[in-house]
Amino acid sequence: MNVTNVGRIAYFAGLTDGEGYIQLMDDGKGYIKLAVRISLTDGAEVLDEMQELWGGSLHIRNRPGMRPYTEWLIYTKQAETCLRELLPFLKIKREEANLALKYRDMQNSWGRKLIGSSERKKRAEIEKRLKQLHNPT
Numbered sequence: 001m002n003v004t005n006v007g008r009i010a011y012f013a014g015l016t017d018g019e020g021y022i023q024l025m026d027d028g029k030g031y032i033k034l035a036v037r038i039s040l041t042d043g044a045e046v047l048d049e050m051q052e053l054w055g056g057s058l059h060i061r062n063r064p065g066m067r068p069y070t071e072w073l074i075y076t077k078q079a080e081t082c083l084r085e086l087l088p089f090l091k092i093k094r095e096e097a098n099l100a101l102k103y104r105d106m107q108n109s110w111g112r113k114l115i116g117s118s119e120r121k122k123r124a125e126i127e128k129r130l131k132q133l134h135n136p137t
Helices: 003-019 045-054 076-089 093-112 117-134
Strands: 020-026 032-040 057-061 069-075
Touching: 003 020, 003 045, 003 076, 020 045, 020 093, 020 117, 032 045, 032 076, 032 093, 045 057, 045 069, 045 117, 069 076, 076 093, 093 117
Parallel strands: none
Antiparallel strands: 020 032, 032 069, 057 069
16 A cells, blocks of 8 residues: 555544444344445545445435535445544544454354354354444443
8 A cells, every 4th residue: 555545544534433333233124234425515526535435425415404415335345444444533433343343253254144142142242342433432
């Protein structure tokens, strides 16, 4: 990775720390997928750059009573690649990223095979901890 890319990745990591959301979500078919999202009301061209680098999709959202905003969404393998590249620079979201990547490593090692109760328990603990980080009491 050249110096220019390192600077861009560090900048994107800062943006993710401040505006990002890392989650494990049920796809409705019993599969948990990794998702990373960032929403911005201003400066959406930065999200274009992130999309160029890692993929994903961009959506313009218009919600009643709110300013329109642009949302970048990235899932599963692309999200995993993104987080692995951002991880060395993350500060605030580092634990969330580590948990999400640990979960993905577990998924990758098992594939779509049925998992045992021990594996289910480990995954449930990661999901619970990630939710706690999102909603501290």
